[in-house]
Amino acid sequence: MFDYFALSEAIAEVLRARRAGRAFAPERLAVPVPGGVLLAMPAADEAVAIVKNITVHPGNREHPVIQGEVLVVAAATGRKLAVLDAKELTARRTAAVSLLAARKLAARPQGPLCVIGAGVQARTHVEAFWQGLGVRDIRLVSRTRSRAEALAAALAGEGLAVRVVGEAGEGVADASLVVTVTTSGEPVFPDAVPADVFVAAVGSFTPQAAEVPATLVRRAALFVDDLASARVEAGDFLRAGVDWATVTPLEGILDAAPRLSGPVVFKTVGHALFDLAAAKLLCL
Structure with a gap:
């Protein structure tokens, strides 16, 4: 099973980093689309930067309500580290x-x-x-x-x-x-x-x-x-x-x-x- 306890601790550390001025994230950008909303969410600290792009369609029945991806790059160089499934990442971190x-x-x-x-x-x-x-x-x-x-x-x-x-x-x-x-x-x-x-x-x-x-x-x-x-x-x-x-x-x-x-x-x-x-x- 995924280690939720470890992720909860990682979330606590990122919140402490924001409090200390070492992690940053602006308010997310929301763009209306038919039947839902497109959300764009960047964030960064000294090691990693991400941009999460998702759509949320509450009325979906044949497709997931949340769909999208998270681009992960090294903060110091911009080198791409991964592209993660936003649905699964959102579910676990929430x-x-x-x-x-x-x-x-x-x-x-x-x-x-x-x-x-x-x-x-x-x-x-x-x-x-x-x-x-x-x-x-x-x-x-x-x-x-x-x-x-x-x-x-x-x-x-x-x-x-x-x-x-x-x-x-x-x-x-x-x-x-x-x-x-x-x-x-x-x-x-x-x-x-x-x-x-x-x-x-x-x-x-x-x-x-x-x-x-x-x-x-x-x-x-x-x-x-x-x-x-x-x-x-x-x-x-x-x-x-x-x-x-x-x-x-x-x-x-x-x-x-x-x-x-x-x-x-x-x-x-x-x-x-x-x-x-x-x-x-x-x-x-």
Whole structure:
């Protein structure tokens, strides 16, 4: 299995490098295309530079929702090191970001875990939390049960035991970890969760979309992967009308995890620095 723990550590190091002025990534360029969006994301540090180009088409059924590539070059010379599949890299580094946040913020990181969604991100998040946190009680929920059952069978082939539950409310009722990885524009589970739940909201990436109930967001401690990007794209927080002064970026808790009581919501919208971390881990 891919080493998600190592990637989570690599992401932490890149965030520290940005904080020290040694890693850089501008805000991503978004260009509308029919049915979706084209995203261009460069990033660099002292060793490696990348440009990630992807398309995101949420309505795709016969093709992947995310398609594209990541060009990796040596920062000092521009020599091409690799061209990586953006779909797989995005899936793995996103799960590693959620793993890093859960390691720092979850009150009960051993689970149970409920993953809502049955796509590529659901697979990598199950793998990451199984490997990086030792979670063994894992539930899958999908509006298309057959997709969840197919994913459960695929994971069983990797030696990972998960069970499919019919309703999100049943899946989250006693879960200490909840991960949402859908393209839904509306909340995908009820605000009926344990008091110390950790939620990683992953799937929605527009200001209009929200997977997490606004009532839960308003009473939770709030964290994001990147504050500047979240202010523009994190619909889960924007629709809840959060006070951004109360939202903490991931890089702010790397070396001193906060003492928390009550629910935690971690919103990830993605950032090229995470792709840089993955590219370095794979290519150096």
